[in-house]
Amino acid sequence: MNHPFLKNKGLIFYSAAWLFVAILFGLGLHYFYDAPTKEALIDSFIFNGIFYGLGLAYWFVVRYNSFDSSQILNLFVSHLAAAALSVTVGVFLTITIIKSLLPQDEVSLALLNISMAWRAALGLLYYAVIILVYHLIKYYDDLRERSQQQTQLESMLKESELEMLKSQINPHFIFNSLNSIASLTITAPSQAREMVVKLSDFLRYSLGKENKQLNSLEEELANLLLYLEIEKVRFGDRLKVETEITEAAKHLDLPNLILQPLIENAIKHGIYESLGDVTIRLKASEENGVLRVFMTNEFDPEAISKKGKGIGLKNVRERLRVIYGVPKLVFTETNDNLFTVRLDIPQLTEK
């Protein structure tokens, strides 16, 4: 840490404070010792000027002594030595300079010699006050630095957490799609080419989005539909998709790929677990400045599905909580054979 009074405007404040003290000191000399104004001012500026310089040096006593309970004796000794030395030097210098600068008669010489005692006391007071101020500055600075580190750490943590939650595209999906492509190259090469392009577009969007957190619903929807088209190639007519998106909702923002785990869930519980046709409904609208998205899928309520469900939903919940700092933005509802998940996405004003 640099010297607090030698950087920015520190020196101005420091000097102003000393000027104030010097004037007070001069006034004191003038009124209590009947010193003439000129002599009082010269005396004051010499004495306080010397301590002005010493005061700057006191910083190093604070700077290089840690305030550590195990070294309390050390600290005490070093402060005592610094105080004694600086006060002695300060007072001695003052007397010497005043003697050589101002003509002295016997009375003023006696007064000057007597003044050594209270000058020393005043010097000690200066020392104590300056050291206290330095300690306060240092303490405040440490505190600020620590809180800065804390926020930095927190934002780093948040970012890595988000990365982890985001990178959850189902590898099954990719490998199965590649297998479908391999199959199409034999039976329908042009369709295979089409699917390669679709899969590439989907992967480019999903893997390429890095730190840009928010996207418009329109963009996200385009990617989602791409995903569904790929799944349609795999599952044929069994998968039906209905969308109902208001124009206003299309331009609202949501975290990238936040709908992906939900659609994967819908497909998993719909298509993967059932034998018949499955319809997935997607609805989005704006309600009081909030983007409200509904996703509904049919499922077989009698199916005793294997474990592993709920991770996607949990991730979505967790991600929204981290991004918006609001705990409850995901709602689910089960109705006969329909499962609906609703997201309430707040809109951040700054963009």
Added chain:
Amino acid sequence: MIKALIVDDEKLARDIIKAYLKNFAQIEVVAECADGFEGLKSIQEHKPDLLFLDIQMPKITGFELLELIENPPVVIFSTAFDQYAIKAFELNATDYLLKPYAEERFKGAVQKAVNKIESHVPAQAEIEKLTEKREELAEGIDRMVVKTGNKIHILGLDQITHFEAQDDYVAIHSTQGKFLKLLRMKHLEDNLPQTEFIRIHRSHIVSIKHIEKLELYEKDNYLLSLKNGVQLPVSRNGHAKLKEVLKY
């Protein structure tokens, strides 16, 4: 002629198998099925020699389907990505295909299968080994698939009251009725969730949820009553385990 049957829920996945099989003149595809239920019916009807089987399918998995077949054919699994399956088959890697797979890899697998079929080695033992390995490596048992006649039942663990050893079989007592399955008690004991099931006797594993009360009926001999009224003997070892789990 070798009769082959394909069970996979994706048409394109079945197509590529059929396409690759055209190079094997001695193999005929007798049927293709899109799910395990249909697959089971078809297997019983056609009695194929060779089965191409996906693992993740609607309703029941490929593994579960295999457990329901009495004299299973030679099986080649094909799945996109399954770390448990990969581990299980690394030890016995001849007939496992990771989607998407190369045609050469496919040919190799089929050739091995053909050799096996032509040498008439019963496949049963091997499949038992495979399915058991799967369950030891996987996250344990979370449901049971059983068959009565042509009907398949999927039992959730909470529907099962207790298991009873009966020679080579285990009788599964559930709210849907009693079912026999070729299983070993040790396998159940190792793979059922320990917080839900407890082996109280050499021949009995009970669901903790379905326990009604435990009574002393002779010196050192306890009798466990289930909520449905069934009474089961408790061994000394079983009693110690009950004590630990129920904390009395």
